[in-house]
Amino acid sequence: xxxxxxxxxxxxxxxxxxxxxxxxxxxxxxxxxxxxxxxxxxxxxxxxxxxxxxxxxxxxxxxxxxxxxxxxxxxxxxxxxxxxxxxxxxxxxxxxxxxxxxxxxxxxxxxxxxxxxxxxxxxxxxxxxxxxxxxxxxxxxxxxxxxxxxxxxxxxxxxxxxxxxxxxxxxxxxxxxxxxxxxxxxxxxxx
Amino acid sequence: xxxxxxxxxxxxxxxxxxxxxxxxxxxxxxxxxxxxxxxxxxxxxxxxxxxxxxxxxxxxxxxxxxxxxxxxxxxxxxxxxxxxxxxxxxxxxxxxxxxxxxxxxxxxxxxxxxxxxxxxxxxxxxxxxxxxxxxxxxxxxxxxxxxxxxxxxxxxxxxxxxxxxxxxxxxxxxxxxxxxxxxxxxxxxxx
Numbered sequence: 001x002x003x004x005x006x007x008x009x010x011x012x013x014x015x016x017x018x019x020x021x022x023x024x025x026x027x028x029x030x031x032x033x034x035x036x037x038x039x040x041x042x043x044x045x046x047x048x049x050x051x052x053x054x055x056x057x058x059x060x061x062x063x064x065x066x067x068x069x070x071x072x073x074x075x076x077x078x079x080x081x082x083x084x085x086x087x088x089x090x091x092x093x094x095x096x097x098x099x100x101x102x103x104x105x106x107x108x109x110x111x112x113x114x115x116x117x118x119x120x121x122x123x124x125x126x127x128x129x130x131x132x133x134x135x136x137x138x139x140x141x142x143x144x145x146x147x148x149x150x151x152x153x154x155x156x157x158x159x160x161x162x163x164x165x166x167x168x169x170x171x172x173x174x175x176x177x178x179x180x181x182x183x184x185x186x187x188x189x190x191x
Numbered sequence: 192x193x194x195x196x197x198x199x200x201x202x203x204x205x206x207x208x209x210x211x212x213x214x215x216x217x218x219x220x221x222x223x224x225x226x227x228x229x230x231x232x233x234x235x236x237x238x239x240x241x242x243x244x245x246x247x248x249x250x251x252x253x254x255x256x257x258x259x260x261x262x263x264x265x266x267x268x269x270x271x272x273x274x275x276x277x278x279x280x281x282x283x284x285x286x287x288x289x290x291x292x293x294x295x296x297x298x299x300x301x302x303x304x305x306x307x308x309x310x311x312x313x314x315x316x317x318x319x320x321x322x323x324x325x326x327x328x329x330x331x332x333x334x335x336x337x338x339x340x341x342x343x344x345x346x347x348x349x350x351x352x353x354x355x356x357x358x359x360x361x362x363x364x365x366x367x368x369x370x371x372x373x374x375x376x377x378x379x380x381x382x
Contacts, residue, residue, distance in 0.1 A: 047380055048269070051242030053292075054262065057311035066309050071245065078239070101379060110301065116367040118257045120248035121312070122377045176307040186313045188292060189238055 032095055032133045039160040042129055042150055046097040049075035052187035056121055058103060060111030068130075069152065070111070071101040071123050074187065084190065090134055090180050100128035100152060128152035130169070131161075132181070139163065142170035145181045223286050223324045230351040233320055233341055237288040240266035243378035247312055249294060251302030259321075260343065261302070262292040262314050265378065275381065281325055281371050291319035291343060319343035321360070322352075323372070330354065333361035336372045 032040040043049075052074050057066045076084070080094035104124040107113040112121055129150040136144035147169035150157040164170075170181070178185040185191070223231040234240075243265050248257045267275070271285035295315040298304040303312055320341040327335035338360035341348040355361075361372070369376040376382070 048241050048272075050239050051264070051266070053314050054245035054247075054264070055306075055308065055311060055313050056245075056247055057306075057309035061303055061310040066311075068308050072308070073242070073245070075242070081239075104376075112252055115246075115248075116363050117246065117259050117263070118248035119252040120246060120257075122246050123244050123379060124376075126379055172307050185295075185315075188314060188317055 032093075032131075034138070035160070037162060038138075039162045040131075040133065040148060041160050042131070042157060043077070043095060043097065046075050046077075047073075047099070049097065050078055050081040050189075051075055052081075052189050055183075055186050058106075058111035058121060060106055060109055068098075068100055069127060070103050070121075073099045073101055075099070090182065092134055092136060094134040096132045096182065098130045099126060100130075101125065102127045126155055129157050132169075132173075134180075142166050143174055143181050145170065145173070147173070223284075223322075225329070226351070228353060229329075230353045231322075231324065231339060232351050233322065233348060234268070234286060234288065237266050237268075238264075238290070240288065241269055241272040241380075242266055243272075243380050246374075246377050249297075249302035249312060251297055251300055259289075259291055260318060261294050261312070264290045264292055266290075267381075281373065283325055283327060285325040287323045287373065289321045290317060291321075292316065293318045317346055320348050323360075323364075325371075333357050334365055334372050336361065336364070338364070 032043070034040050053072075054074070055068075055072045056070060057068055057072070058070050059066050075097045077095045080091055083089070083091045084094070101123045102125050103111050104113060104122045108119075112119050115122060130152075131148040131150070133139075133146045133148070134144055135146060139146040142163075146163035148161040149164055149168070150161050173181045173183075177183050179190075182190070223234070225231050244263075245265070246259075246263045247261060248259055248263070249261050250257050266288045268286045271282055274280070274282045275285070292314040293316050294302050295304060295313045299310075303310050306313060322339040322341070324330075324337045324339070325335055326337060330337040333354075337354035339352040340355055340359070341352050364372040364374075368374050370381075373381070
């Protein structure tokens, strides 16, 4: 139904000869869709969703083996974000995408380098996608969220993924996340 | 005219009984507006613009005196982003906001700390706003861009700001930025 609503809006706007604002052209349905095997895909245009934070775990500070190399660009689907902002809760269907991004090569062993703005860490290239989807019925065994890994490597990413087992992602989120399986403490806009 | 177009779209959608996608509800005009003193304001809802990157210059790696402490969350106004993506050029009126964000306190002198995802850097609290606006006529003396500083400190930020002198920001961008005064090399989505 929601997809139809988006199409109807687009049609109404086209008929009126108006230009839809840029972020609306990429209008997203809030929830992920699953095939019979329980697989889902990477949402289109997730990079135009609401950015909430970029934790950084450099390879240089993790013996070259960071679990998530290296920036974690985290985006929340816009309608879910709006609901969260109004209610303080992630609604059913909330989708959060984390894209990994490798650094420009470091001048120092920690991976940092000297740039005009100072010594620090600077993103260079995309390096993978993880995603979490809230569906309390489907993912009842992992606190209501499913966790998907589309590869930790340069694009192209995997075309589809099934939710991983509890010990792949959910157990760490259960043990360590701040609020409803999300590390909100690292995302000031969510606090 | 653009504002009228947005209102017309909103009216058309309201008439159709549809819900406008979340990011469009916050529809932005592309350009900043200036008062008679040449001052402008922080755009509303810039945190829902298109995020392009988060360079990090930790205080701990800059002798406690980073010029931009510490994450730099950089957002491009959505309509300007769309034009850039289609043409490879920033159109007149392009507005880019950089919000500074302080880290959670470090476990190590560099400012990094140990978290479940590894040793790294994790954002805690907003700490300032810089902004650049492309207006080739108004800012002809600084390569067509004006640079604004609304304070490097916790919110509330300054209500308005005039463009700074060339040696405050523009000279460094002129000398070091990758493309049309923007550090695109740190923003993979712009490459």
